[in-house]
Amino acid sequence: MNKKLSIAIDGPAGAGKTTQAKALAKALGYVYVDTGAMYRALAVYMQDEELKDVPEILPEVNLQSTWDEKGNQRMSINGVDVTDRLRTPEISRLASDISAIPEVRDFLLETQREIARENNVVMEGRDIGTVILPDATLKVFLTASLDERAWRRSRQLEPGTYLLPSVKKDIERRDRNDSSRDAAPLAQAEDAILVDCTHMNIKETTQAVLRLWDEALARKAD
Numbered sequence: 679m680n681k682k683l684s685i686a687i688d689g690p691a692g693a694g695k696t697t698q699a700k701a702l703a704k705a706l707g708y709v710y711v712d713t714g715a716m717y718r719a720l721a722v723y724m725q726d727e728e729l730k731d732v733p734e735i736l737p738e739v740n741l742q743s744t745w746d747e748k749g750n751q752r753m754s755i756n757g758v759d760v761t762d763r764l765r766t767p768e769i770s771r772l773a774s775d776i777s778a779i780p781e782v783r784d785f786l787l788e789t790q791r792e793i794a795r796e797n798n799v800v801m802e803g804r805d806i807g808t809v810i811l812p813d814a815t816l817k818v819f820l821t822a823s824l825d826e827r828a829w830r831r832s833r834q835l836e837p838g839t840y841l842l843p844s845v846k847k848d849i850e851r852r853d854r855n856d857s858s859r860d861a862a863p864l865a866q867a868e869d870a871i872l873v874d875c876t877h878m879n880i881k882e883t884t885q886a887v888l889r890l891w892d893e894a895l896a897r898k899a900d
């Protein structure tokens with residue numbers, strides 16, 4: 679079987695996983711997979727339908743990831759494109775809450791593995807190196823200081839709507855949630871390489887990971 683290549687990027691909220699995964703996928707010509715967007719799309723659906731019990735509705739949910747010509751991932755749920763509604767603090771909170779539910783994780787696990795079986799991928803999330811792709815060609819645990827992550831995240835939000843202290847509190851709560859749950863908590867895989875990008879800009883971080891990628895490929899060829 680022609681085994682596909684994969685980079686797994688895990689790490690806490692606001693570390694730059696999405697930016698890096700996109701840049702790496704573009705540089706390598708791989709498919710960029712944002713698994714958080716899948717949890718977020720489910721959260722939008724829950725909110726719209728005013729649903730409380732997630733496992734109950736999963737059999738009726740048709741979650742679809744597609745990629746536009748620029749490689750950006752779009753999410754639709756039961757035929758409705760929700761991509762532009764995924765990145766609000768409310769949806770971040772709800773996505774983190776529902777991601778602790780084992781049935782939700784099981785529901786998404788196969789979808790995510792299937793994409794990696796069929797494509798070379800740069801996949802980012804919280805449990806990619808530990809659970810989804812235990813045999814990933816390269817595993818990176820991307821992190822940065824809490825202050826830096828809060829600052830980066832606040833700049834992505836609508837100007838003037840969310841103040842830095844509240845963004846920081848949200849991120850802290852989410853990290854706690856994501857790391858302390860029983861089901862596939864956020865954790866660095868034993869064989870993942872820690873990249874702390876607190877003092878690195880976007881380009882420097884991409885280049886650092888590309889160097890790790892070259893090393894991983896050289897190890898694989900040995």
Ligand code: DC
Nearest residue numbers: 713714715717773774777803804805
């Ligand atoms: O990466 P993100 O901020 O878009 O993810 C939103 C939430 O989804 C995050 O707080 C935890 C959850 N998540 C997860 O549990 N496992 C993943 N692989 C990706 C995201």
